[in-house]
Amino acid sequence: MIELENLAYSYGGGELLSDVSLKLAPGSFHFLTGPSGSGKTTFLKLCYGALVPTAGHARIFGKDVREMTRDEIALARRRIGVVHQDCQFLDHLPISENVALPLTVAGRDVQAESQNLADLLGWCGLTPRAGALPPQLSGGERQRAALARAVILSPDVILADEPTGNVDWEMSQRLLHLLVELNRMGKTVMIASHDLGLIRAAKQQVQARVLRISGRRLQLAGADL
Amino acid sequence: MTVRSFAREMLSGDASADRVVPPSGFTAHLTLFAAGVMTFLAVFALALSLATGRLAERWGEDLAHASTLRISAPADQLGAQTEAALRVLETTEGVASARALTAAEQQALLAPWFGPDVPLEGLPVPQLIEVVETDDGFDAAGLRLRLATEAPGAVLDDHTRWRRPLVAAATRLKTLGLLSILLIGGATAAMITLAANAALSANAQVIEVLRLVGAQDRYIARAFVRRFTLRTFSGAVVGLAFGVVAILFLPAAQDQAGFLTGLGFQGAQWLWPLLIPPVAAAVAYAATQRAALRVLGALT
Ligand SMILES: Nc1ncnc2c1ncn2[C@@H]1O[C@H](COP(=O)(O)OP(=O)(O)OP(=O)(O)O)[C@@H](O)[C@H]1O
Numbered sequence: 001m002i003e004l005e006n007l008a009y010s011y012g013g014g015e016l017l018s019d020v021s022l023k024l025a026p027g028s029f030h031f032l033t034g035p036s037g038s039g040k041t042t043f044l045k046l047c048y049g050a051l052v053p054t055a056g057h058a059r060i061f062g063k064d065v066r067e068m069t070r071d072e073i074a075l076a077r078r079r080i081g082v083v084h085q086d087c088q089f090l091d092h093l094p095i096s097e098n099v100a101l102p103l104t105v106a107g108r109d110v111q112a113e114s115q116n117l118a119d120l121l122g123w124c125g126l127t128p129r130a131g132a133l134p135p136q137l138s139g140g141e142r143q144r145a146a147l148a149r150a151v152i153l154s155p156d157v158i159l160a161d162e163p164t165g166n167v168d169w170e171m172s173q174r175l176l177h178l179l180v181e182l183n184r185m186g187k188t189v190m191i192a193s194h195d196l197g198l199i200r201a202a203k204q205q206v207q208a209r210v211l212r213i214s215g216r217r218l219q220l221a222g223a224d225l
Numbered sequence: 226m227t228v229r230s231f232a233r234e235m236l237s238g239d240a241s242a243d244r245v246v247p248p249s250g251f252t253a254h255l256t257l258f259a260a261g262v263m264t265f266l267a268v269f270a271l272a273l274s275l276a277t278g279r280l281a282e283r284w285g286e287d288l289a290h291a292s293t294l295r296i297s298a299p300a301d302q303l304g305a306q307t308e309a310a311l312r313v314l315e316t317t318e319g320v321a322s323a324r325a326l327t328a329a330e331q332q333a334l335l336a337p338w339f340g341p342d343v344p345l346e347g348l349p350v351p352q353l354i355e356v357v358e359t360d361d362g363f364d365a366a367g368l369r370l371r372l373a374t375e376a377p378g379a380v381l382d383d384h385t386r387w388r389r390p391l392v393a394a395a396t397r398l399k400t401l402g403l404l405s406i407l408l409i410g411g412a413t414a415a416m417i418t419l420a421a422n423a424a425l426s427a428n429a430q431v432i433e434v435l436r437l438v439g440a441q442d443r444y445i446a447r448a449f450v451r452r453f454t455l456r457t458f459s460g461a462v463v464g465l466a467f468g469v470v471a472i473l474f475l476p477a478a479q480d481q482a483g484f485l486t487g488l489g490f491q492g493a494q495w496l497w498p499l500l501i502p503p504v505a506a507a508v509a510y511a512a513t514q515r516a517a518l519r520v521l522g523a524l525t
């Protein structure tokens with residue numbers, strides 16, 4: 001699915017990530033942890049082609065990011081659902097249309113998928129807010145909407161950057177459950193999170209591997225969590 | 226892209242692509258206004274070109290038509306002087322051909338004044354010689370001198386010659402008119418490019434979100450391109466309407482009036498201004514497409 005090989009990245013100063021190698025196998029479930037500023041968001045951006053590695057290789061669905069055209073990256077994004085840490089929306093469109101946006105831009109018939117959309121909004125607890133505009137949502141509602149938008153196309157890979165940062169425990173369990181369900185359906189999931197409680201909870205439901213960014217390297221955290 | 230798919234894309238409208246970019250009230254009106262003004266100006270530049278073109282053509286024909294040599298002499302000398310004048314003309318540089326008009330032709334020329342029934346044979350009518358010039362024309366002063374000795378009764382009437390510089394001026398005006406149309410087109414393209422760039426940077430977040438959810442550049446560009454193309458087209462239609470009305474209400478041309486009052490379109494020429502809105506829309510389409518793809522290409 002996504003393959004990183006001796007990858008390094010720097011924003012221009014010193015290297016933020018060095019010598020990172022990782023293969024995301026289909027159907028795997030990963031957590032990504034590390035101190036704030038260690039490069040989790042950067043790492044995820046490398047995984048969906050928003051950043052190009054300064055050294056080494058990043059391959060998405062078998063293609064080297066460096067050789068992909070902009071259109072190929074766009075098409076790859078339809079197979080990778082991304083939940084941004086700072087969820088951004090089209091502020092002039094209601095939540096339901098924002099969640100359906102990946103369908104719209106992929107040229108899919110939004111009407112035909114309206115039941116899916118309604119189910120998904122219901123699952124994320126957004127049904128009462130479906131007609132609201134993004135600026136009218138709370139931080140947690142925005143995160144749920146971002147997650148719904150990330151999974152509406154039923155992507156092969158889901159990359160979520162702190163998807164539960166602003167929601168209460170119960171809601172975070174719900175969202176986790178959604179991701180676990182998707183993983184059981186064969187989707188590859190990677191969640192960047194500080195929330196050790198969430199990671200522990202996930203480990204009871206699914207076989208999750210925990211990666212930690214530490215000292216610019218990516219390490220596999222032990223079973224001590 | 227074929228014309229048909231282009232038209233379908235613009236008219237039927239991928240409304241979804243349109244909706245993803247927030248509406249932009251004020252700048253939309255500015256684009257509309259500017260497109261209208263540009264079209265209004267283009268209508269006049271076009272009218273100027275076409276009118277001066279017509280004028281140059283008509284006067285040019287008159288010029289090519291010739292000058293006239295009129296020989297007034299006592300009846301017994303008329304024939305000899307005519308022959309002498311023809312000889313002179315034959316050897317004059319710049320004269321393509323010269324021909325004495327027959328009595329019947331002269332009668333036909335004079336009929337409007339005298340009526341068909343007046344017998345010209347009995348009147349001392351001067352003999353007319355039609356002189357056709359080469360493109361370079363002849364030296365009128367030199368010809369007059371030679372004629373004065375060979376055929377003293379000959380008068381060279383080159384009344385159309387004063388028009389020669391005017392034809393040159395009319396041709397120049399026509400070129401200037403066409404140049405103005407090109408410049409107006411260029412200014413429209415520049416203006417739309419600026420407006421499109423402003424719209425693209427104002428919507429940076431929209432573009433980022435669309436890109437994140439897998440929209441291709443073509444899709445993102447279309448939302449902007451469609452907007453500016455339609456806006457320019459509507460603005461141009463309004464500008465065209467005003468321009469045409471203004472031209473219709475110009476004082477009517479009179480026969481001897483200068484080209485200014487003849488400004489306007491005649492017959493099939495009315496089809497030309499109708500081309501302005503589609504051409505303006507095409508210019509807007511190309512300009513926005515280029516601006517959008519350039520801005521998008523620079524993003525990650
Ligand atoms: N566009 C950028 N240009 C320059 N430096 C950047 C840029 N984006 C991030 N950085 C820097 O790179 C480092 C890693 O940032 P990143 O966002 O990946 O951290 P993170 O692990 O996601 O942190 P957090 O847990 O707070 O979200 C930070 O020091 C940040 O300041």
Ligand SMILES: [Mg+2]
Nearest residue numbers: 040041085161
């Ligand atoms: Mg981060």
